[in-house]
Amino acid sequence: MKITINKRDLSAFQFSDELKQKIVDTCEVVQQKKDEVALRQGEKVVRIPLYLSGESILTHYNIEKDKKYTICRVGRGETCPTSLSSILTNQCSPVTGIAVQDAIKVIVPTRHVLEWQSIYPTWSKFLIKTITLGYTSVLEKFHQNMSKTVEERILEFFSNGDFTEIRSIRMTHQELASEIGTSRVVVSRVLKNLERSGLIKLRRGKIMLKVAG
CATH class of the missing domain: 2.60.120.10 (Jelly Rolls)
Incomplete structure (x- = not known):
């Protein structure tokens, strides 16, 4: 049309x-x-x-x-x-x-x-x-x-999304790696660390993020 x-x-x-x-x-x-x-x-x-x-x-x-x-x-x-x-x-x-x-x-x-x-x-x-x-x-x-570590770039990317509560971000590790300019292996390692810190939860094909409002 x-x-x-x-x-x-x-x-x-x-x-x-x-x-x-x-x-x-x-x-x-x-x-x-x-x-x-x-x-x-x-x-x-x-x-x-x-x-x-x-x-x-x-x-x-x-x-x-x-x-x-x-x-x-x-x-x-x-x-x-x-x-x-x-x-x-x-x-x-x-x-x-x-x-x-x-x-x-x-x-x-x-x-x-x-x-x-x-x-x-x-x-x-x-x-x-x-x-x-x-x-x-x-x-x-x-x-x-x-000038920034991979962890800092990931957290900055999440914060720029204006998340104020738990949200499901549909994004693979490779897609996130492309966004911040690094490898999928590095991103996966950092995300695992962030998960152990209680900042995120990882699911297949998506990331559950919690940021204080």
């Missing part, structure tokens, strides 16, 4: 009214289901998504280390910084994009991504902001991995 939108649906983006109308008139709107892959690492990038709702994670697989790393998350009012970079540099995607929530996205093809830079100042500002925030996110990940 075709999804239609109007300018109000683009309220999360600081675009001019003229640009919003152009997007409504010329761009396709798609729905992405949770766990659906929108783009795979190594594929040619021919469009960027504007997220109206939902969220995706961008992961990079390192062949030499046989590890998968979470680069960043993309949600409402944002686009994928790596897809934008790939279009601007004419390179293939360095990441795989997977929906962690059902998402509705506006699809902007390459020709519009490039043409609108010289036509709409608000579009140009959006692209610059996206690249800058993407770069900052990578630096923060690097700093976190260099």
Whole structure:
């Protein structure tokens, strides 16, 4: 079923009214289901998504280390910084994009991504902001991995989820390892220690977390 939108649906983006109308008139709107892959690492990038709702994670697989790393998350009012970079540099995607929530996205093809830079100042500002925030996110990940222990990174990841009572987090040890940038073996060892400390309980495919409110 075709999804239609109007300018109000683009309220999360600081675009001019003229640009919003152009997007409504010329761009396709798609729905992405949770766990659906929108783009795979190594594929040619021919469009960027504007997220109206939902969220995706961008992961990079390192062949030499046989590890998968979470680069960043993309949600409402944002686009994928790596897809934008790939279009601007004419390179293939360095990441795989997977929906962690059902998402509705506006699809902007390459020709519009490039043409609108010289036509709409608000579009140009959006692209610059996206690249800058993407770069900052990578630096923060690097700093976190260099300065914090795995236990600290795991606890910080849990606390960022705003848990205030016992909750069931559906996440495998490998998925958690990808989020914080380490190996599954290390994550499993640390989680066992946290379980012995009474902070969590481990179940198959999920983690029961208790954080004081």
